[in-house]
Amino acid sequence: MAHYFIGLTGGIASGKSALEKAFAAHGVTVADADLIAREVVEPGQPALAAVVAHFGAGVLQADGRLDRAALRARVFDDDDERRVLEDLLHPAIRARMMAVCRNAPGPYAIAMIPLLTEGGGRTAYPWLDRILVVDAPPAVQMTRLMQRDSIDDSLAGKMMAAQATRAQRLALADDIVVNAGDVAHLQRAADELHARYLALANAARVP
Template sequence: MSDYFIGLTGGIASGKSALEKAFAKQGVVVADADLLAREVVAPGEPALAAVVERFGRDVLQADGQLDRAALRVRVFGDPDQRRALEAILHPAIRARLEAICRAAPGLYAIATVPLLTEGGGRAAYPWLHRILVVDTPAAVQKARLMQRDGIDAVLADRMMDAQASRAERLALADDIVVNDGDLAHLQRAADQLHARYVALASSTP
């Protein structure tokens, strides 16, 4: 089981998923907060019951699944509602991330947390040993986001502005991968970091 943990984060369309895949090729277990965010609100999960208690049964579909669109309407543009939702979901996601990482085979595991900076940083994830930031120049990030989501420049700017700033993310970083090249560049960076993390994990009591 792993005893050494890396937090992977970065802005929207920065290349987190591609870097995840590069580490996965090395056999590293990666727990992704975005995927777990769906699992913790599956029918029967305590977090879903808490969401329904707070926001009402009209956020459920007929089959008992969470109606994400309806919930999004409720919290969009209302900071109090958004914070209430985050107070329910974030602890459940953090607990599941940690459990997956601690149960992972290998010397270390990675927790991908897109909103790590916004969600409290190191204070919210005290079990992380290092934080790896995928950093992308703003112009490149914006172009990728527009192409990926088929949106215009105005919406892309709004989505980027809603997240922590590039400087705020970099202030948390122990390691940085600059993603302004191709997938081969990311793989080389992941290979180099993998060797470093294996060495660090091996030497950590």
């Protein structure tokens, strides 16, 4: 079971998924907050019941599953409602992520948390030993986001502005990988960090 934990984060379209794959290629378990966020709102889960209790049955599809588009429309321009949703979901997501990481094989595991900075940083995730930030120039993020989601620069700008600033993310970082589009560089960075994290995890192992 893993005993050393890395938080992986970065801005939208910064290359988090590509770096996640590079670590996974080394056999490292990555607990993905986005995937876990879907798991905790499956039918029958307490978090889904809590969401419906607050937002109403209108956020459900006919089959009883969460209607993400309807919920997104409810909270996108309403900061108070978005905070309510976060308060309902984040504790369940954090608990599940920690369980996945602690039960991972190998000496260390990675928790990929796109909104780590916005979600409370180290205070919300005190069990993280280090934080790795994937950084990309804002212009590169904008271009990737527009291409990835087939959106214009106005919407892309709003999506980026809704997140923490680049400076706020970097202030949390123990390690930084700059991803300006060179896949080979990203792979080399993952290889080097994997070796470093193995060494740190082995040094931290309790005799």
